[in-house]
Amino acid sequence: xxxxxxxxxxxxxxxxxxxxxxxxxxxxxxxxxxxxxxxxxxxxxxxxxxxxxxxxxxxxxxxxxxxxxxxxxxxxxxxxxxxxxxxxxxxxxxxxxxxxxxxxxxxxxxxxxxxxxxxxxxxxxxxxxxxxx
Numbered sequence: 457x458x459x460x461x462x463x464x465x466x467x468x469x470x471x472x473x474x475x476x477x478x479x480x481x482x483x484x485x486x487x488x489x490x491x492x493x494x495x496x497x498x499x500x501x502x503x504x505x506x507x508x509x510x511x512x513x514x515x516x517x518x519x520x521x522x523x524x525x526x527x528x529x530x531x532x533x534x535x536x537x538x539x540x541x542x543x544x545x546x547x548x549x550x551x552x553x554x555x556x557x558x559x560x561x562x563x564x565x566x567x568x569x570x571x572x573x574x575x576x577x578x579x580x581x582x583x584x585x586x587x588x589x
Contacts, residue, residue, distance in 0.1 A: 467533040470520035474511025481507055512549050516540060523547065 481503030488497035514520060518537045522544035526535075543555030 468514075468520050468537075469534060470511050470514035472533065473514055473519075474507050477507035477510055478504055512552075515549055516553050516555075 481500050483500075484496060484503055485500030488494075488500050511520070518540040520540065521537050522539060523546060525531075540550075541555075543550035543553075
């Protein structure tokens, strides 16, 4: 058992990487304030922006987690999130990436591909019959 009990605090590769780069950027920003250097200030701002982008990209690649607790077997910080490809419900990062925040499917299930629509002619010349009224 960890020092935090059985809580899923969101320790992920995306979280640790983004936080580490963000801490470096904050340190550079602090140095810019002490030295009164505009160049170092902009460097610090660029590093903080890089931290946010890195965290977002890693989240989209499956190295983050969805909102809420994960099952105990999936709470390790190096556990990959297989539902990230479809998007997480209510996730701003997934919506910004155009994933729509669709519900993730259970492991082993694939998204259902829609069948042919009524009146569509296929390459072999046969089409789907319209449904009777």
